[in-house]
Amino acid sequence: MCGIIGYIGKQKAVPILIEGLKRLEYRGYDSAGISVISPPRVDEQSSLRVEAGNQQPAISKNGKIDIITVKATGKVSVLEEKINGKDIAGTIGIAHTRWATHGKPCDKNSHPHCDCQKNIFLAHNGIVENYQELKDDLIKKGHKFSSETDTEVIAHLIEEFNKKFDFKNSVLAALKLLRGTYGLAIINKKEPDKIIVARLGSPLAIGIGNGEYIIASDFSAIIRHTDQVIFMEDGEVAILTKENCEIVNMKNKSIAKEATKVEWSVEKAEKQGFDHFMLKEIFEQPDSILDAVRGRIIEKEGMVKLGGLRDVKEKLADIEKIVIVSCGTSYNAGLVGKYMLEEYAGITVEVEYASEFRYRKPLLNKNTAVIAISQSGETADTLAAIREAENKGALTLGIVNTVGSTIANETMAGVYNHAGPEIGVASTKAFTSQLSILALLTIFLGRQRGMSFVTGKRIATEMNKIPKLIANILKQAKDIKKIAKKYVQYQDFLYLGRKYNFPIALEGALKIKEISYVHAEGFASGEMKHGTIALIDKNFPTVFIAPRDSVYEKNISGMQEIKARSGKIIAIATVGDKEIKKIADDVIYIPKTLEMLTPLLSVIPLQFFAYYVGILKGLDVDKPRNLAKSVTVE
Ligand code: M6R
Numbered sequence: 001m002c003g004i005i006g007y008i009g010k011q012k013a014v015p016i017l018i019e020g021l022k023r024l025e026y027r028g029y030d031s032a033g034i035s036v037i038s039p040p041r042v043d044e045q046s047s048l049r050v051e052a053g054n055q056q057p058a059i060s061k062n063g064k065i066d067i068i069t070v071k072a073t074g075k076v077s078v079l080e081e082k083i084n085g086k087d088i089a090g091t092i093g094i095a096h097t098r099w100a101t102h103g104k105p106c107d108k109n110s111h112p113h114c115d116c117q118k119n120i121f122l123a124h125n126g127i128v129e130n131y132q133e134l135k136d137d138l139i140k141k142g143h144k145f146s147s148e149t150d151t152e153v154i155a156h157l158i159e160e161f162n163k164k165f166d167f168k169n170s171v172l173a174a175l176k177l178l179r180g181t182y183g184l185a186i187i188n189k190k191e192p193d194k195i196i197v198a199r200l201g202s203p204l205a206i207g208i209g210n211g212e213y214i215i216a217s218d219f220s221a222i223i224r225h226t227d228q229v230i231f232m233e234d235g236e237v238a239i240l241t242k243e244n245c246e247i248v249n250m251k252n253k254s255i256a257k258e259a260t261k262v263e264w265s266v267e268k269a270e271k272q273g274f275d276h277f278m279l280k281e282i283f284e285q286p287d288s289i290l291d292a293v294r295g296r297i298i299e300k301e302g303m304v305k306l307g308g309l310r311d312v313k314e315k316l317a318d319i320e321k322i323v324i325v326s327c328g329t330s331y332n333a334g335l336v337g338k339y340m341l342e343e344y345a346g347i348t349v350e351v352e353y354a355s356e357f358r359y360r361k362p363l364l365n366k367n368t369a370v371i372a373i374s375q376s377g378e379t380a381d382t383l384a385a386i387r388e389a390e391n392k393g394a395l396t397l398g399i400v401n402t403v404g405s406t407i408a409n410e411t412m413a414g415v416y417n418h419a420g421p422e423i424g425v426a427s428t429k430a431f432t433s434q435l436s437i438l439a440l441l442t443i444f445l446g447r448q449r450g451m452s453f454v455t456g457k458r459i460a461t462e463m464n465k466i467p468k469l470i471a472n473i474l475k476q477a478k479d480i481k482k483i484a485k486k487y488v489q490y491q492d493f494l495y496l497g498r499k500y501n502f503p504i505a506l507e508g509a510l511k512i513k514e515i516s517y518v519h520a521e522g523f524a525s526g527e528m529k530h531g532t533i534a535l536i537d538k539n540f541p542t543v544f545i546a547p548r549d550s551v552y553e554k555n556i557s558g559m560q561e562i563k564a565r566s567g568k569i570i571a572i573a574t575v576g577d578k579e580i581k582k583i584a585d586d587v588i589y590i591p592k593t594l595e596m597l598t599p600l601l602s603v604i605p606l607q608f609f610a611y612y613v614g615i616l617k618g619l620d621v622d623k624p625r626n627l628a629k630s631v632t633v634e
Pocket of ligand 1: 327328329330331373374375376377378379382425426427428510514629630631
């Protein structure tokens, strides 16, 4: 969790840092802070006056280098207001937006944190697991702490080593003592021409500009400035000056790294006229699915081409079992994948919450493929599950949206979603792109295992039609909003679906819970009569996903059972289904497609429904309370 950004160059750091923090706010938004190195005051008489053109505006009143820090509880806009009117003129600085782990959200726990002498300031994303023992030791040595955070120990550790080493070696020495994860940006008044950044388990990228560097937790905060990015890897430390970027490993050995050209545009990361990122991302789905399948479907051969799996193609042919590990929405996508892969590729698939998998003793071997599904590619539980799988000798694969993310880097092979940046905390377009990739994977593995050309071609042809079918559903946004208005006062919802649409019931319930703070339960519709039906009355509406598929009749029976108990029903049905209109109170229609692809359509009305209930309640749907976009802690 948390977002960090740093700037070193010729421009004023503050506006760049604030703008970057706003882009990173999805990573956490309970408090924010900024630290900028301020040069000594330069005046007409001063011998410190620098050459024209390279002149830095003055700020430090005492004629010494200073570090100006401003912190604020709440969103970045609160920090921005606090800074307004302050003359913070330095060109080197770091900033942080927080999602609390240790210590409640408040100014004193906000980053950047500093040492006793207020020389060293740092912003941290991650957790120092052994912070208590380090803190006790530092307190014995006389250090005074001013926050409840785990992070602060890092500043004091560096201070301790800085008594005998230079800045770089002090950082290296301190990092060796840490257990846990970090993405770090550090400045030091004693060496005020540098930012040092370090990564272990929390993402960090370095944007290379013209005489400037911008470092950030992800490149959505960098792309406004440059498309040239170095993705740091675990165990790497970068020492940045305006002119140079030196990267070393923990043994202080230089590492040569190439910059990557990032294709995502600034516009893609902005709202483009929509009220919320979530709405924009719902509407982007025809395009994001096209991007996910583009160049990968060879329709006339009933085949797919997945470049990221090329090197493991032979190995995949021998795989006997797949285990999908993921969390939240990505877990729900994995469940749909199970139905697809078992039915069409004839391969056993287990789907596991990554947070459980890592603590079990899973039975894996070299004939098991463990697939991590993750939008962010940084989810701590999913990452740990993949590491566990690798230790056990399994083939590890990723279905990941964020290029250069840790899960993408650590899995042996994989397929990128290419859905573009997803900023809304509630996952929408990432989910449908995950389903699209799973459909392609089904063709890929199925054709390796005897799926006929005809079947492969049928799935490929139908998959190619999905973006247009979704575009048709999007036209119903206003009608779905009207339905949302009718139901906005209800406090409880049941979501039911069967077979391919059981995971969509889970996903619909998750969506409304997370952005509308409404209690909702997702269930397999056949399970309802085994207990859940007791909840049904006129105050407990059901969203029933019942397209015309192989379990349609069963779903109709389930609906009758609900109506018999005075329950209200919103049905998601296939266009042309008149029968369902006689039973349900409200119907949202989706076009017809192949049964295995119906989840790609049926989830769209549920995304809209959750969105509209949320905004009708006046909630901040892009940044729901208590959540963060990527969960990089356990
Ligand atoms: O980045 P990931 O896909 O690994 O994230 C997994 C979950 O944290 C995520 O899907 C979460 O459930 C979303 N907020 C759901 O909308």
